[in-house]
Amino acid sequence: MALAADWDVSKVSSNLGVFALSDAEMAERQITVTPIGELDLPTGEIIACDPLVSDIETPALSRKVEPGRYPVSLLEARGRVAAAVLRFSPGAPVRWELATVPGEDVAALKGDEVYGYPVDAGLGSFMDKTAIVLMSDEQDKLKYGDYYGEVLAAEFAPNQDRFVLHHPVAGNPLNIAMFGSGWGDGSYPSFWGLDAGGEPLLLMTDFGVLENADGRETR
Secondary structure, three states: OOOOOOOOHHHHHHOOHHHHHHHHHHHHHEEEEEEEEEEEOOOOEEEEEOOOOOOOOOOOOOOOOEEEEEEEEEEEEEEEEEEEEEEEOOOOOOEHHHHHOOOOOOHOOOOOOOOOOOOOEEEEEEEOOOOHHHHHHHHOOOOOOOHHHHHHHHHHHHHHHEEEEEEEEOOOOEEEEEEEEEEEEEEOOOOEEEEEOEEEEEEEEEOOOOOOOOOOOOO
């Protein structure tokens, strides 16, 4: 379906060009890249969400990827997580696509309207759709049902509460990449970075900390 004439993906994020920057340009713009490990995606169906306010009914993104393990990194600026990146293949995207879930129609968007996931606990995440089922099952076993306080707080602490690759079940490779959501609660869009053939190179959630792919306080 054709997009509305006045809607353009670049209008809803000025930061998509960050992946074309050299290491020197990233440093000049005070953006730090922090690798946090590999995410297990046994089905290739990805959920991007606030993991503490989501449940087994949370839908996976409409676009799927090949099952596998893929590296996750954070773009950090101004002392915050500015963006989270799930990388499938090397290279700079040649075009971008808004990440949506079933029922969301990009053709209905106008101007700077955008779909994103709601954050109410200050966290974002990437996970396989099967991981949220494990996490929900483990939460049901907790004494007080406080997943952050009883489980995650101790895991986040060594990384200054910025991120963790959390395994809901010890010994099970299925994990969840969790990270701070920029300025905190809100609604944040994710974007597929595509190659010339339309295949995904990366998935990025923009937390609105960068402006024009720049992390400096004044520009």
